Amino acid sequence: MSSALHSHAAFGSQLRSFARAIGQIVLQRNAATGALLFLAVLCASPRLACGLLIGTLTGNVISVIIEDDGAPALRDDLYGFNGALAALAAFTFIGDASQAAAVAIVAAMFATFLASKLTRILARYRLPVFSSPAIIVTWCWLPLLAERGDTGAIPQVAAGFVPMLEAAFAGLAPITFATGALAGALIAAGLFASRPSQAGWALAGSALGAMLHALGGANDAVVLSGACGFNAALAALAAAPLGKRYALVAIVAAVLIERMIDCAGIAALTAPFVLASWAVIVLERRLSGSSKQGDSHVVHPHA
Incomplete structure (x- = not known):
């Protein structure tokens, strides 16, 4: 009996670690966050949910x-999420299920290996690795294997408070390559489960990012679809621990970088969030004169 209980407890611990790894996609080491993220992806696309589990x-x-x-990164469940993002990209950009699964597994492997190397390199500068390994790996295969078929026109949506609110929630969904306000709402619920303020910052970042994209000339239908908020939302989550002004700077920087990358004809993925967050972390360190050695994963809160 004691052996069975020990085995059950070990399985429960592994399951919580698995869920926390998924939660790290939105910078939260929280099992409830990870479970709700999985539910968000499942509601949007069972196919993507399979990719999330595989990665x-x-x-x-x-x-x-x-x-x-x-090892700190292993202890903090900081490896699985890059594999998850790499696999989600494969299932998003490759239509054939078999080919997508094969690419997902290989991409997740390389993203995890790269995460190990980059973690050590970036630790010298006290910078988190974020989703950079998954981005780099995806950029390597994307020009060769991505299918560029017609994804359909984005339906016109009338402007107003309710559509803007839906857009703020929908802006969280692309973090997991999902779409729709329902998926975004479940992601917001996952952030709320970790810490209510995290959900607030993510939604504020998504809404502000969408407005900045609109001011920059983005099509109203695209803005209201939620396609413009995810990088700003992630940047807000990453910079919020540094203070409100840094979070706002990170949001603006993420939008500017995203527009520049889009103009270059490159799939931005979450690169704008990563670059903006690194820049703000360095800026805060310079302005505060901080020279103490810290944890490079400080923006992945423990809960």
């Missing part, structure tokens, strides 16, 4: 192989 599992398995027990 997270692959990333976790590789991390156990390449890392020592007790």
